[in-house]
Amino acid sequence: MIANRRPDARLRFDPEALGLTARTRPFFRRGTVAVARALVGAWIARRWRGCWYGGRIVETEAYLGPLDRAAHSWGGRRTPRVEPMYGDGGLLYVFLVYGMHHCANVVTRREGQPEAVLLRAAEGRPGAPTRLMSGPGKLCAALGITAADSGIDLLDDGLRIFRDSGKRPHLAVSPRIGVDYAGEAKDWPLRFYDADSAAVSRR
């Protein structure tokens, strides 16, 4: 179960009223780049005291495992912190950066294939502050996600990914943010975002 930390009240919404449907295991087990692209325009939502809170994802990054120097699982590194990345697709991997911010990732592929998608930004419904979730740390803070939630199952534990069959995002691609230390991997085009959204980070 997700830790009992309060999400921002301004992110409350009703997935059913929007016609959203929850994603299931096969979605997450696909290739990491495919999942990263498909997550732009999808919704991340958290259940808290019987209500749903969340927003539409507008920015993601793919992290490709042992061969990807920017990934925590680079070179096959396997420590307690990274363990959820080695689990089945659909798990959540959360870590603490810079001693104060959390980053949430959706684990992809299968057990033993440590790849994931970083959720970098989302936008709430009209009325919510535009930039409330315009960055990975801000997204976690707004939804009340912390490292205590690392390893939970997105199919099962009160945090979910929903498909939105509405308008498709205007997908754009770029290198990933903040991985200058990663050698040649720093230039790989693994960041995906909705070019029409005002909630994308680094604007």
Place this chain on the structure above:
DNA sequence: CACATGATCGCCT
């Protein structure tokens, strides 16, 4: 607008 800096701590070497 473009940098520059401080906060703060778990993780890995």
Place this chain on the structure above:
DNA sequence: GGCGATCATGTGG
């Protein structure tokens, strides 16, 4: 012991 998948704030042009 060094540093990071960040963010807010401050400076100067």
